[in-house]
Amino acid sequence: MKTNVTLPDGSVRSFEGAVTAMDVAKSISEGLARNVLSAKVNGEVRDANRTLPETCTLALLTWNDLEGKATMWHSSAHVMAEAVEALYPGAKFGIGPAIENGFYYDIDFGGRSVGEHDFAAIEAKFKELASKKETFTRREVGKTDAIKYFTEKGDEYKLELIEGLNDGEITFYQQGAFTDLCRGPHIPDTSFIKAFKILNVAGAYWRGDEKRKQLTRLYGITFPKQKELDEYLVMLEEAKKRDHRKVGKELDLFTFSEKVGAGLPLWLPKGAALRERLISFMKTAQEKAGYVQVATPHIGGKALYETSGHWEKYGKDSFQPMNTPQEGELFMLKPMNCPHHCEIFASRPRSYKDLPLRLAEFGTVYRYEQSGELHGLARVRGFTQDDAHLFCRPDQVKEEFLKVIDLVLLVLKALSFESFEAQISLRDKVDRSKYIGSEENWVKAEQAIMDAAAESGLKTVVEYGEAAFYGPKLDFMVKDALGRRWQLGTIQVDYNLPERFELEYVGSDNARHRPVMIHRAPFGSLERFIAVIIEHTAGKFPLWLTPEQAIILPISDKFIGKAQEVMELLKSHDIRASVDERNEKIGRKIRDAELDKVPFMLIIGEKEAEANSISVREQALGDMGSMTPLQFKELVSERIAKQLSGL
Template sequence: MINITLKDGSMKSYEFGMTVFEIAKDISEGLARVACAGMVNGKTVDLRQKITEDCELSILTFDDEEGKKAFRHTACHILAQAVKRLFPDTKLAIGPAIDGGFYYDFDKQGSFSAEEIIKIEEEMKKIVKEDLLIERYELLRSEAISFMLGKDENFKVQLIEDLPEDAALSFYKQGEYTDLCAGPHLMSTKPVKAFKLTQVAGAYWRGNEKNKMLSRIYGTAFTKKSDLDAHIEQMEDAKKRDHNKLGRELKFFTTSDVIGQGLPLLMPNGARVIQLLQRFVEDEEEKRGYVITKTPLMAKSDLYKMSGHWDHYKDGMFVLGDESKDEEVMALRPMTCPFQFTIYNADQKSYRDLPIRYAETSTLFRNESSGEMHGLIRVRQFTISEGHLVVRPDQLEEEFKGVINLINYLMETLGLEDDITYRFSKGDPDNKEKYIDNPAAWADTEAKMKDILDHLGINYKTAIDEAAFYGPKLDLQIKNVHGKEDTIITVQIDFALPERFDMNYIDSDGVKKRPYVIHRTSIGCYERTLAILIEKYAGAFPTWLAPLQVKVLPISEKFHDYADSVVAKLKAANIRTSGDFRAEKIGYKIREARNERAPFLLIVGEKEADLNEVSVRSRKNGDEGSIALDSFIARIKEEIETRLL
């Protein structure tokens, strides 16, 4: 017998070798019906997993994140089975569950049409009704290769060939369909009744633009139709808010094939918002003791070899020149730290000089692959609120805390604080190529960072193999409107580069000591932050951040002079204003102005001109009636100065 500690803390004894599903059924028939996976000692496992030792066990349902993934992974296999039934010559690639749904990549002659997607959904419904038992079994690597060669599934063969020779590989079978898969999966196809295929897109095999372009079908699945309907409604709203669509419509940015992928052009509206954010950040950093630097956009390869970027990051850099031709090799900078460390080393520092807080609004360059780039979220040239704090060991925690306080203040001001989650990103001792090889320093720095995060009470998740090559980091994560998670801000503790650059200070005992460095951004990449804000506010920015704050609309030509004077007075008060003096009806002008998302429309006619008033229409309150122009100016100035959301 083995002892199982259940989720509620109770303990039960079961026979050796019982499966997770059998235990769920013993607890409750109802629980077994909704079970999607199990969690044994903190690790997600398949329902078919046999329990062979004392452990803690939770039965995961659709209400659990890992349960959702198992449910949607099963839906993904149902999609692939339907495609193979309808288009037998199609080759299978990969099909994972993702946040909010799933996708599967196929190699098909021609892309999937809208009519074909409807047929696939109908076939999926048939598979669900068939209530096919899902079976799991294992094959040796050589057997798995033979099996997939027999099915002419060349992508699956490539996946298997990359695995160790002694690997035992798991397969899942439902009816005539069998797929290489780590799982977990449901026990049958029956529970997957509420699903929808949402999008067809192109995707390079293994994300590499040098590989073949495949057809990717996205979908989602729920246990109830009502939840699916609500999700679809949410997705429709997401499409309207998508910065890549809305940002172009509102003239925040554009792109050009002649200029190149990942090189967006910020139009006046977008450039204005980034200018406002930059001034806000730089002023706030100055208040908090940061000193500003201005450093080159490129450097000789010698600098990057010294920092370690040449060994660990060269593929992500734009390199100019060819060493093989005995040319001087330069590279556009992917980050600013080596430059600021060189400034630090320009003269000898004392312990009294520390901490030094360097800040720079830095334009950086990273050679992102074409498959990764998206709108303003991931680009090849971007501007970042970069900073490096050089600190004594005894100052590390307090300065880290100050960085977090600054970030929290900026996020609260932008209204993003509730959208942020935290990830403690650690290195991987087994990944020798990715990280600087100093296991003792890694262990010490990660322990220090964990202590600091715990003291600050930050609720974080831990991620292995997500650190910077020179040290662990705290990633502030945020999801876009489609549910994809991106890093918006990072804070890193660096043990390696101070040594590589021989950074030091004279301590109180007269001995040279090595400082720590905190790498940080305060608001992250301005382009990415702009994208997030466009989606957050659907283009209707808070007044202080809106590229256009007031639109003045004269009722007719007779009141153009008064409208001109209103515009001039608002501009004199540093309020971003424009007027619509077209010979159009006022109703049409109002509808057009609403599309520009200005927080305030001021309508002026005979009454307003006589009384030096304006008729106010605000996004928040609608028609507010007429008020004195001076009163309106005082009101909007207060809203701007307090950065009211």
């Protein structure tokens, strides 16, 4: 018997008899063999020490491959479980997968509270076990034997997992004293793991169901070298420095007050200026795209939300209605702007010639978010959407949708977001109770989104269960400093609300027709959008957006008058500038302006006062030499024009 192996470069190697991926690695080089974590055999990731089929394609996976890392982290989860079992006899185990950065294991410690103070002991035990160079042994187990093993061990979680499996597809992996139900694959032995750290601990419901027991989830990460762990931890610290909650405080952008309430941000003057800048940017873009502005109140009658379906779908879990003292009328804080906008559409007869009607509003909405869910500006209870609703004829849907995609891309470009994901958010495949409207309408809407997304050429991923209750969405997702994904822009096609609000227009055939609605918010919400901008720029905003574009620094107070003249001149050219009039040396003023991330520092001393010039220093880059205030104004205008090209 021979084994023929095709390697990724296309070359074919022939071996006498049965061989493993590890054998193949050794035949290539000892160095490679020392680094092989697992192997991709005919497209499937498997243990490196399993026998290969007679004919196969083979890719050897190392730490440089995502799948190699995943193998190592999954194996690390097993070792962590082994350490936990040694220290906490009787602990029961849920699931322990590899994740994007590391791994976790959900553990039932049997009523014991395990927290950060326990980490050191677990880490020490882990290192002791890993250094033993225990091998991971795979074994196929019959269902009855598998049930028997975990019944004796008393682990009801594993038993529940086994219930969902069929005879013949159950495998156990054992390393040292620890045996686990596991599909694999695993690294050859534990000696590959050289560095380990428990990152944090969290509660996690068994099978993600909040009605079931909460297990303790330990998050950890491992590396093949201690140095890599150290670097990773430094990187995490650096990421924390970009946290919008920290930077927002340092730059005086926003604050929170216990008295006002959790999740209700207070915008300070600089942060409010930033918002205004974003709003006027969007207003300009929208005016060009044929939108009209409307304005609606922050509350609406309960009947409005009964019509829209909000009351039915989310009434119980939202801020509760408030009533008027005399008449007892019920009003709700608006969770969305669309019902109000539907009523504007319905306020008079509409002709097909009026469509598309694009109603835009920077509408502030209020949503009840569970207290544990609040997160700085990224998840709040009151926020302002750059909302608009496009009422159009069915034949206009695709074109309008494509135009909105362009608008979203323009926004992402102006803020230099290069890495975003476009996600098509569809209905839950099973649970349809969360949604309103007919199957027919949903199919039409889902098709419309997929067609438009395909035509736009966007790369998209499909997620089920992420749709709004009235329709599917195209969502634009961006990551924050710590890699968490947030939804920013969103575009939604809706056949349902026009039906519920009985919206109509008169067609060219003089008959009544139902319009289609597109809901869209390119920023999503100003709050979350600003949070993500802060983390992406670390507070160094693009010139067009930054609250203060230039600060004028007189060398001594003799030149304050001159500095003020320059400031007035720049302001008359729409440059946002101020003067640092403090009684400090120039070095100090520069340092403070640098830390405040003001893009330009304009220095005025004796030389400049005489020559009617300014010395320009660019933030983080340094001295640019001297020029006249008008030359500086040109410099600023050119840069802004470049940043906003396309608007």
